[in-house]
Amino acid sequence: MTDDELDLLASAYLDGEATPEEVALVERDPALQARVAELRSISERLRAPVPPPSEQLKERQLAAAMAGLGSLDAEPAATGPAHQQLAGAERGQVVDLREARRARSMPRWLPAAAVFLLLGGGVVWLAQSVGESDDADTASGVIERDESADVESETVAADAAAEATEEDMLAAEEGAATERQLAGDGEDAADEAATSAPAAEESMADDAAGGFAPLEPVAVFDEVPDPADVLDELPAPFEELERSSCSLDLELEPGSEPLGFLPIEIGDEPAEIYVVVDGDGRESVLIVDGRCETLAP
Amino acid sequence: MARAQRGDKGATDQLLRRHYDRLYAVCRRVAGNDADAADGCQEALLAIVRGLPRFDGRSSFKTWSYRVATNACLDEIRRRNRRPIAVLETPEPGSDAPSLDQRLADRLTLDGALAQLPEDFRVPVVLRDVAGLDYAEIAATLDIPPGTVRSRIARGRRQLSGILGNQTSLDERQTE
Known part of the structure; x- marks a missing residue:
């Protein structure tokens, strides 16, 4: 039995996920028992309580989340950089893009x-x-x-x-x-x-055209950039979706929605980069051309 | 839950409060430091609030919220384009009972060790040992087969054991 197989057995035994045969195997093998003990000590260290955040931080975060719900009279509070960046908000203020979009859904x-x-x-x-x-x-x-x-x-x-x-x-x-x-x-x-x-x-x-002057591209690419890397190359803040050309025409998975966008140029042609969030809160990047057809991924 | 999904403020607040500590704990272990954990946790809470109306109940709320929190924390780390950073400090030699400093050093050592694990190993280990999910729940949370969960946890623990063992050996050598 290889080391990997021994670890697999010991780990599954520790978690109560081993089959009866595997349990019997571990319990009659002192070497495996020793390995279980070693893994148990690691596991116990990980299980040690994580120091809780301050009560102030906790309340601020809960209030910010509730503000995201849009109907609680909670004061905006600090939030992570992602939302500051996407909404172009002043640091330390919560700006929920969905609420912002809803509030601005009536054309100016x-x-x-x-x-x-x-x-x-x-x-x-x-x-x-x-x-x-x-x-x-x-x-x-x-x-x-x-x-x-x-x-x-x-x-x-x-x-x-x-x-x-x-x-x-x-x-x-x-x-x-x-x-x-x-x-x-x-x-x-x-x-x-x-x-x-x-x-x-x-x-x-x-x-x-929607009441806005056209946006200047924030970056020019010779070819379609890699969506995985493109955000690191681009400046914040992202623009509001009202100013985009394609936010209503994106081909998205059910439950996904765009959060923000940036105008770019690819090979002298206009294009747009969108940050999209899915139903599980996972963010991804979508690049479309001037006809709103997906270029990447 | 149903009331929260319909946008009831009180129910949503109660739901978030009930799960806040464990979500923060997962973010803390996944992120490896307080600042990223706070940012990731905030994103997770917002994502949960936003996603609640679309939560279809196919998985438990616990599994779904862990998935949202894990993704939010990982996104936070990726957005900063770096691996979790924790200061590796060695505990001071001293009495048998660990002092506050020793406990702090131990935590930092653990954070540092976790930070060295690849994300694919770190997250299942955290969901198992910090969140207490079983393999099936972790599989559902991460959308990977249970067999993969089993092997990733085993390999993650083995790597952790190696890192912490080396750290301990180093400490012992420094003490001598």
Whole structure:
């Protein structure tokens, strides 16, 4: 019997996992008994209680986990670097990406778009009201002012769309100001609209793409990198999924979901790297091309 | 359990508290030091909370939570791109009853020895001796056959015995 086989027997005997034949074999062999005793002493050392973490750490970690549940009024607490890195959060703060995504699931441009639609509707209504008048010149003048104000309101709304969510209220206020302006200086507004229209178009184009300017690639690769090593080569923090192109189109195992991503280039073509977590909490890396087709693994 | 899966805060809190100590202990032994254990344990708790609604009950919660904790701790270590680090210290020669310093040194020695084990051996040994799982449970936790569990534990213990034995011999030589 080899050393490996002897260890296998002794170890299984120690754990109560040996068959009756194996038990009998061990118990009648003094050499095997000695080996069991040696392994038992190792096992006992391992079984010695692990020094518990401080009560403060324990409570902080439990509170952080509960904050991850999303509905407990627990204060954010310290957590491991992974979440800080993935969410780009300030060190020491818990940022649960699922909650963050849920909170931000309403597109940022939606409130601004709502303001724009309201204003547009008001303008049409106003134009129709005036159009019913017998005085055609007056009507066209009002429409001209309305159009200019309309473009201006687009500008305000589109600019607001580029701002953070908390500034949506500001956009609404600005929209209201624009509406008030409709009744006033139409000619000045027309001049302003002429200069701001290109900017408005740009902003609206951003809106169509999700309200964000394209991200610069954080790294350029000649060929598809190895997913196992790629994270070590890339900078933190990871971007939020709202800015990704493919987070909704990834081919993932059931129960898996993306946590964060980084834009890259592979051979001059755009690509994205995703960190994905499965149902068992295991993280992995997925690399996709610009058409969201998996490149690796 | 069912209430926790439905998102009941109280039930989830109770569930986490009930299992915290043993999850931390596994993370501590797998990670090899307090800092990585704390980070790994935090990730494990978050992963458990996130994964609870998807936990289908095919395995026991204990097995599943150990799997999540083990993966979280291993991910934490891999993310830092290094093996667990523990300071190898030798116990001071002295009285028969181990002093606090001696116990600390013994723990550090054990951490150092565990850190030298390949991950494939270290984790089954920890799940057996620290978590007290049987071979079938370890097999389910790690998704490997029970026969593999048996051989990895045996080989892991043998390596540990060699490392700690060498350490002891070194200590004895230093004492002489």
